[in-house]
Structure formats: structure tokens, C-alpha cells
Amino acid sequence: MKPATRLVSLGREPSDGSGPGGFVNPPLQRGSTVLHTSVADMRERVRRAMSGDDSGPVTYGIHGTPTHRAFLDAMTALEGGHQSWALPSGLSACTTAIQAFVQQGDQVLVPDSVYGPTRAFCSGTLSRWGIQAGYYPPDCGARIEEYIQPNTRLLFLESPGSLTFEVQDVPALAAAARRRGIVTVIDNTWATPLYFRPLDHGVDVSVHAVTKYIGGHADLLLGTITSNAACAPALRALIRALGLTTSPDDCWMALRGLRTLDARLQRHRATAERLIAWLQQQPEVHAVLYPALPQDPGHALWQRDFSGASGVFGVVLDPAITAGALQACIDGLRLFGRGYSWGGFESLLIPSYPERDHAPRLPLTRLIRISAGMEDPDDLIADLLAGFTRLRAGPGGVPA
Numbered sequence: 001m002k003p004a005t006r007l008v009s010l011g012r013e014p015s016d017g018s019g020p021g022g023f024v025n026p027p028l029q030r031g032s033t034v035l036h037t038s039v040a041d042m043r044e045r046v047r048r049a050m051s052g053d054d055s056g057p058v059t060y061g062i063h064g065t066p067t068h069r070a071f072l073d074a075m076t077a078l079e080g081g082h083q084s085w086a087l088p089s090g091l092s093a094c095t096t097a098i099q100a101f102v103q104q105g106d107q108v109l110v111p112d113s114v115y116g117p118t119r120a121f122c123s124g125t126l127s128r129w130g131i132q133a134g135y136y137p138p139d140c141g142a143r144i145e146e147y148i149q150p151n152t153r154l155l156f157l158e159s160p161g162s163l164t165f166e167v168q169d170v171p172a173l174a175a176a177a178r179r180r181g182i183v184t185v186i187d188n189t190w191a192t193p194l195y196f197r198p199l200d201h202g203v204d205v206s207v208h209a210v211t212k213y214i215g216g217h218a219d220l221l222l223g224t225i226t227s228n229a230a231c232a233p234a235l236r237a238l239i240r241a242l243g244l245t246t247s248p249d250d251c252w253m254a255l256r257g258l259r260t261l262d263a264r265l266q267r268h269r270a271t272a273e274r275l276i277a278w279l280q281q282q283p284e285v286h287a288v289l290y291p292a293l294p295q296d297p298g299h300a301l302w303q304r305d306f307s308g309a310s311g312v313f314g315v316v317l318d319p320a321i322t323a324g325a326l327q328a329c330i331d332g333l334r335l336f337g338r339g340y341s342w343g344g345f346e347s348l349l350i351p352s353y354p355e356r357d358h359a360p361r362l363p364l365t366r367l368i369r370i371s372a373g374m375e376d377p378d379d380l381i382a383d384l385l386a387g388f389t390r391l392r393a394g395p396g397g398v399p400a
């Protein structure tokens with residue numbers, strides 16, 4: 001089946017009461033205590049769980065309800081993985097996936113373009129635990145060998161980077177890591193499992209901020225980790241040891257989000273492309289950072305590895321624009337929300353400061369990030385036009 005069809009049909013089991021003879025959607029099941037039919041049944045379920053077999057009925061709600069399983073099985077199938085887990089946020093999915101494979105004395109390699117809080121975890125929390133964080137240029141490809149140390153245990157990827165949108169050469173990075181027994185973890189949020197399947201390219205573990213496009217409605221905080229068979233035991237052990245769990249309601253919402261992901265992403269991209277075409281005509285716009293653009297430095301890799309593009313992108317503005325003018329431009333916007341996150345139905349526009357988090361090799365002083373939403377693109381362009389009028393008015397900008 002093609003991916004769009006799989007989005008509609010995955011996670012629906014006649015045994016859940018969904019499908020022919022039942023409702024279209026699986027039921028939402030909440031619960032902590034699980035009742036066993038006998039002591040022998042208890043023992044058998046515990047034995048299976050202890051042996052690492054999560055395919056049967058669980059012993060306790062912390063290990064997931066059928067609602068969790070419906071969503072997570074769909075994610076596993078979409079990512080082509082062995083097993084998936086739900087985490088309370090995208091950030092916790094990133095940090096848990098890293099923690100599962102490292103210990104004191106190890107080094108973790110992270111791209112310079114990585115999401116700021118992931119970077120903060122690596123250089124702050126991990127370093128307190130005696131785990132070193134090293135940073136590499138996201139576009140280094142096979143030159144990653146120059147950054148690998150004898151104690152490198154994990155290579156983290158994020159492609160494209162969520163502020164600066166560099167596409168990484170994932171197969172080259174994964175192959176170099178695998179040759180040295182280094183685990184690879186990728187933050188695959190931008191592409192969603194619909195447009196990029198990292199495990200097919202040699203990556204061990206793929207992470208999503210479900211909060212973004214999969215949730216899609218700015219009303220959900222959730223993350224997932226999907227692993228190949230080799231890395232699953234370490235992840236399973238850590239997630240169980242830490243008692244990490246999520247609400248079944250959130251997983252139900254996430255499964256609901258998957259149903260419309262294909263249509264939403266097409267709309268997000270079409271709107272992004274309309275906005276980009278307008279932005280490229282403005283003299284204050286020096287570059288648009290969006291891998292689907294033929295002139296983008298990551299375009300060739302994106303075209304080789306990805307099957308589509310979502311609708312969040314960066315806009316590099318003239319560095320001579322004053323902070324006051326940019327602020328007036330953004331503050332007066334009526335349709336673009338000034339909010340963190342992306343992937344929801346409402347368009348968002350924020351100033352971003354990669355120089356605050358990234359190494360100095362990314363000197364972008366006037367950068368904005370746009371998440372194209374579901375509004376009519378003509379209305380969004382009118383809002384941007386008014387914003388650029390304020391921008392042009394000089395240091396303080398003019399009232400809208």
C-alpha cells in the first residue's frame with residue numbers, strides 16, 4: 001500500500017472493535033491496573049515482559065494500553081522500525097533516546113544545527129554526568145570521521161535543522177557510525193515519517209516531536225522513539241526503568257492526526273511555496289532556507305532521500321535591518337502567530353537566533369522562521385506585505 005493509504009488504515013484492529021462491524025476508530029482505553037485471569041496468567045505475562053517480548057498483553061498500564069499500541073504500531077510501520085515508544089514531549093524523546101546509549105566517559109556528537117534544547121541537554125545535563133558533547137557541521141557528510149573520537153558512542157542527527165534547515169547526508173553519516181559501532185539517533189520531525197524513513201538509510205533510532213505535524217493542531221505535546229531491533233532493548237530498559245509514560249488520550253489524538261497528515265502536509269507545502277515565491281521578490285530577503293528549493297544547498301540531498309517537504313522554513317533578511325524595525329514588522333502581524341513550535345493549522349512567524357545556540361560558523365543575524373498554516377495564502381501574503389511595509393519604515397517601524 002502507498003503511504004497515504006497506510007496513514008488511513010494503520011492502527012485499526014477488528015479485535016479493538018474498530019473496522020468492519022464496529023466503529024471506524026479504535027476506542028480510547030485508559031487504565032492503570034490490568035486484571036489477570038489467574039496467577040499462572042500473571043506469571044506468564046511477567047515472564048514474557050522480562051524476556052523483552054512486548055507483543056502480548058501488558059501487566060500494568062505504565063507499559064501502555066491498546067490505545068498506545070494502536071498509535072505506536074502505526075508509527076513503527078511508517079518508520080519501518082522494530083518497536084516504538086511514546087514520550088511526554090519531542091524533547092523528552094530526543095533526550096531519552098540519547099541517554100539509552102551513553103554512560104560516563106562517552107562522547108556524543110551533535111550537529112551544530114540541532115534544536116536548541118537538545119543542545120542544552122547535551123552540553124549541560126550530559127556534561128554534568130561526565131558525558132562529553134562534541135559538535136559537528138551538519139553538512140560534513142563522510143568527513144564526520146574527522147570529528148569521531150575513540151570514546152564517541154552516539155551520533156545525533158537532525159535533518160534538516162529546525163532553524164537553519166541544513167539537510168544532512170544521512171546515509172554517509174549512518175554508514176560511518178556503523179563501521180565504528182556508534183549508535184545513530186535522528187530527529188526526523190521536519191519530514192515526518194511520511195517524507196523520510198531514516199531507518200531505511202541505515203539510522204538506528206528515529207525520533208519525532210509528534211507535537212508538530214503529526215498532532216497538527218497545536219493542542220498536543222508528545223514524542224515518539226522508533227528503533228531498529230538491535231537498539232530496542234536498551235531503549236525499552238531505560239524507558240521502563242525511568243517509568244516514562246504518556247496519556248492514552250494523547251496517543252489517540254496522535255493517531256487521529258496521522259489520518260489527515262498527508263493532506264495537511266500537501267497544503268502546508270503549497271502555502272509555504274506561495275509565501276516563498278512572494279518573499280523572494282522582496283529586496284530585504286537575502287535567502288530562503290527550504291530544501292525543496294532548487295537553489296537551496298541541501299536540495300540535491302533532499303531530492304535524493306526525501307519524498308516530500310513540509311511547510312516550515314527560514315528567511316534570511318538583510319543584516320542591516322534594525323531590531324526595532326523587525327520587531328515592528330512582527331508585532332503588527334494579524335494572521336501569523338508569534339509562537340514557538342510549528343506544524344499546526346495556524347501560521348506562525350518568529351525571529352530566530354541561531355547564533356545564540358549554534359557555533360559561530362552560522363552567522364545569521366536577521367533570521368525569521370515561518371510555519372505555513374492552513375489560512376488562504378493570499379491573506380497571508382497581505383499580512384506579510386503590511387509587515388514588510390513596517391520593516392521598511394526604518395528603525396522603529398510604523399504602526400500597522
Ligand SMILES: Cc1ncc(COP(=O)(O)O)c(C=O)c1O
Nearest residue numbers: 089090091115162189209211341
Ligand atoms: C526539531 C525539533 N525537535 C524537537 C522539538 C521538541 O518538541 P516538543 O516541543 O514536543 O518538546 C522541537 C520543538 O520545537 C523541534 O523543533
